[in-house]
Amino acid sequence: MINDSTLNAKRLEDIRQFVRDIAIPAEAQVVRDNQIPEDIVQIMRERGYFGWSIPLEYGGAGMTTEELALANMELSKAATAFRARAGTNTGIGAESIIQDGTPEQKREWLPKLASGEVTGCLALTEPDAGSDATALKTSAIPVASGGTQQWRINGTKRYITNAPLAELFTVFARTDPDDLSHRGISAFLIPRHTPGLSTGPEHRKMGQSGSPVSEVYLHDVLASSEQIVGGIPGKGFATAMKTLNKQRINLAALCIGPAMRLLDEALVHVKKREQFGKPIAEFQLVQAMLAESQVEISAARSLVLETARARDNGEDVTTQASICKYYASEMCGRVADRVVQIFGGAGYCADIGGPIEMLYRDVRLFRLYEGTSQIHLLNIAKRIMK
Template identity: 50%
Template sequence: MGSEDAELEQLIDTVDRFVEQKLKPREEEVERTDRVPDDVVADMKALGLFGLTIPPEYGGLGLGCYEEARIGMVLGHTSPAFRSVFGTNVGIGAQGLVIDGTEEQKQKYLPGMASGEIVGSFCLTEPETGSDAGSLRTAAVRDGNGYRLNGTKRFITNAPRANVLTVMARTDPNEPGARGISAFIVDADTPGIRLGKPEKKMGQRGAHVCDVVFEDAFVPADAIIGGVEGQGFKTAMKVLDRGRIHISAVCIGVAERIIADAVGYAKERRQFGKAIAEFQLIQAMLADSDTECAAARALVLDAARRRDAGERITKLAAMCKYYASEMVGRVADRAVQIHGGSGYIADYAIERQYRDVRLFRLYEGTSQIQQLIIARELLKEHD
């Protein structure tokens, strides 16, 4: 094992102990209060979790995609709400700057994001624009040495606590579709920005989303990420490719936790004079879940290695997100069935997990969008 491998395993071990000793015992508290405690957030900052993927020259750990995926799997062993606290800094809230930002933009924001003092958020989805991201309506109209932003962004993760926003807006109203869109890095306290009420969600309590409304919010011209108009959609797609690997890894971690809990329950729960784990139909559900989880893990780690090697992974990333998010939904459903009536009661973690995992099939591209991406890329390969 090389020194880099040893360092990764040491980091994984550290994060695993943090999950087991600090996060799992607080899951019910987060579910009850709908917030991650301040002392837990402080511990996350101290561990460097906010800067996992931010380059070392800006204060982060600079993890590659494979390393990030391995950590994501460990983080999936507890409530997804914990990961959500720093998830936008690791992924969509910071990667636009990391990938396409100017040096000045990186110097201004990334050190604070790496430390957790700055929380980033990614503003793409709109009330009338979800899967069809290329038709977004938020407008950025030139005004002297800057732009006026007007529009509404919907379901924005971490917006209630964000200090800086990556905003996708249309700078060229005459250019339909993706080519007229630019990406802006915007301070959240800019006049003309207000937040909607936090949404009450099915699951993932403690992870907060709300609308972000722009009403003549002025941003300087140098707020365009990379300094070039019309590149915003390309930036977003590059960010989402890596983000989909990350989410897929978390799905695998959640599935591993659910499977372990289901196995434990099946060994303890007795019916007809023996543990239900001895019944072949219970074993079949466990076998299907473990097999699908292992397949997702292999797919995700292969895609992550390929991205680190410089390969274009748009299709693979979509495959990962599609398969892993659907897989964890099936795993959770089987686990409820294994628990029987107890699986529908909040005394067991699976009741919460069943609700939590439903979101994975929706954000950062629905399963149907992933199918379209996979098919589109496949057809290109056979031109």
């Protein structure tokens, strides 16, 4: 059984020190400038944060699913932008290649992703294809080019994390126009410099400042069959599901860090904030909100680590991954709401309540991406009724 000590104490303390001494002190600057200072990004590269989940043979840390969950819980105690900056490389931006890439694709891209030289992103969602991912309209039409099979790709992707700064795009497109099911979808590895690929302006968002999100435009982009993940057309949706199964465990872990941070902030606040002549920590209704938060955080943490261990043991965790993502993201939202309530007006004001207002807005997105809470409930119901 893996526990916290498996992710050796030195590595965990390195992450905690980064969060405590570098990331948290820079949060206000990240919010103000809407970007992480490049010198901090370089520190993350040098500490190996971009390669956590990438196999050792390609320059990564080769973390297990459980080790990655533990690391993500620590890193996500800082503003979401820090996790997101390296998170696509330790998650959806690299996992498709790790899962199904050809040996050549792994050798070409994984070392660059592990070092942070290249930032990857997953381009799946479209204006009319969100929860129903198989409804995507991006097309990849075969064209002849000097005897080499190529594909002309056209379409638009939306809400793509790190798209404005990514150098590698895993683009999902329909390669079989006659098959509107998941079997007609393929995944392509498209470098940014490819003619016809461009990204839109960064979206203005409710929260998560410093984590850029934009549309991706593909206009007559030419890609070879060697750029299809795994080299075989029609396998893209299966690749996406493998990637998202792991990412949903990652995201569940990423919901736990902010919840822990919020509770820690609340515990400090209730001991010094006084009303009616005594600290509000002495009021039972306040104590109830603190206790409920601790219970839910502990339950989510146990659930995520149990599911991560199961995946590491080779078990099918499709249902459990959905349960993790649903419960942890909803839990984080409830904890954030309670903590704002505990802080009162200070929790609503960015210049008084410290990080509370920022974290409250940041965590709202957790219940939307990588499958909305409602989609996960439907997925869970379908699978348990089989």
